[in-house]
Amino acid sequence: MLNAAAAGRNKEPILAVLQESVNTKKPLQALEISSGTGQHVACFAQALHNIVWQPSEFDHQYLDSIEAYRAHYQLHNVKPPIHLDVSLPHQCWEEVQPESFDLVVNINMVHITPMACTEGLFRGAAAVLKPRGVLLMYGPYAVNGQISPQSNVDFDLSLRRRNPEWGLRDISLLRSLGQASGLFLEKITEMPSNNKCLLFRRESLV
Numbered sequence: 001m002l003n004a005a006a007a008g009r010n011k012e013p014i015l016a017v018l019q020e021s022v023n024t025k026k027p028l029q030a031l032e033i034s035s036g037t038g039q040h041v042a043c044f045a046q047a048l049h050n051i052v053w054q055p056s057e058f059d060h061q062y063l064d065s066i067e068a069y070r071a072h073y074q075l076h077n078v079k080p081p082i083h084l085d086v087s088l089p090h091q092c093w094e095e096v097q098p099e100s101f102d103l104v105v106n107i108n109m110v111h112i113t114p115m116a117c118t119e120g121l122f123r124g125a126a127a128v129l130k131p132r133g134v135l136l137m138y139g140p141y142a143v144n145g146q147i148s149p150q151s152n153v154d155f156d157l158s159l160r161r162r163n164p165e166w167g168l169r170d171i172s173l174l175r176s177l178g179q180a181s182g183l184f185l186e187k188i189t190e191m192p193s194n195n196k197c198l199l200f201r202r203e204s205l206v
């Protein structure tokens with residue numbers, strides 16, 4: 001059970017957005033892309049019993065951690081984690097069927113992976129979401145070419161120094177990528193520590 005300090009801090013604020021954004025009574029299916037340690041899925045699954053969660057990860061050491069959280073909390077509404085490379089076409093995502101999810105969640109990934117992952121996220125989410133399904137993203141973003149405050153500017157620079165393909169993504173770019181796949185930016189929620197939640201919804205007919 002690995003522990004990421006940021007996940008410990010942001011899981012409850014993100015849960016609050018989820019509780020406002022999805023039906024909390026109807027049975028739903030959710031896919032988390034890049035689940036990390038498993039702290040988020042463990043928190044969300046304990047609070048939202050109507051949702052069956054499919055966690056996923058690219059990094060194999062995290063798959064063990066997610067499984068450890070699942071076992072520790074006896075999370076009956078969390079499926080065993082699957083290996084998923086979001087940059088690959090969704091047909092390569094094991095055990096993930098087209099139009100089978102009501103919700104796709106992706107936290108703190110797009111700024112710390114190459115653009116191919118952001119592009120794959122939108123294309124893949126559009127394919128695996130049911131019509132009217134929701135993609136909920138969380139992280140720090142640029143807005144109309146501007147990054148603020150200074151701590152996010154510094155963070156962006158440090159990411160780009162580590163890998164020139166990383167860096168904060170602009171919401172207008174994400175909006176365009178979403179639109180190209182039939183996912184429309186419906187809501188932006190300001191979050192603690194200068195982060196945001198972006199809610200995209202799949203249009204009825206793609």
Ligand SMILES: C[S@@+](CC[C@H](N)C(=O)[O-])C[C@H]1O[C@@H](n2cnc3c(N)ncnc32)[C@H](O)[C@@H]1O
Pocket residue numbers: 004006007033034035036037057058059062084085086087106107108109112113117
């Ligand atoms: C900053 S971590 C965020 C993890 C978790 N969502 C959280 O907030 O604690 C970035 C994540 O992106 C994942 N990642 C990197 N490349 C990926 C890929 N090609 N497909 C899916 N996930 C990837 C990493 O394994 C890592 O878990």
